[in-house]
Amino acid sequence: MRELIDISNKNLIGANLRKDRSRWEIVQDLLKVTREEKKGKKTRIMQKAYLDWRNFQRYFSFLLEEGFITNCDTNCYELTKRGEELIRRLDQVDEMLNGKV
Secondary structure (H helix, E strand, C coil): CCCECCCCCCCCCHHHCECCCCHHHHHHHHHHHHHHHCCECHHHHHHHCCCCHHHHHHHHHHHHHCCCEEEEECCEEEECHHHHHHHHHHHHHHHHHCCCC
8 A cells, every 4th residue: 555645734634645546535535625625616625635627527526416515605615414424434434444443
C-alpha cells in the first residue's frame, strides 16, 4: 500500500488521501470534503479532494444524481443525510479491509 500524503495539518482529509485511490476511496474523500466545507463550491471541493476537473465532474455528478450531495444555494453544495450514512458505511468497510476492527 502506498504511503499517505500529509499536505497540511489544517486539512483534516489531506492526511488520509493516497496517491492511487480506488473509486470508493474517491467517493469517500469527496463526501468528507463536502461535509467539511459545509456549503462548499465545486472548485473548492475539487481542490481539497485532490481531483482533476474531469474526474471530479464524473464522481460529483454521480453523488448529486444519487442524492448523497445536494445543491443548497447558487453554486453551493452540502452533504445530505444519505451522504452521511454512506460515509459511515464506507468508513466501516475501510476499517474492515485495513484490519482496524
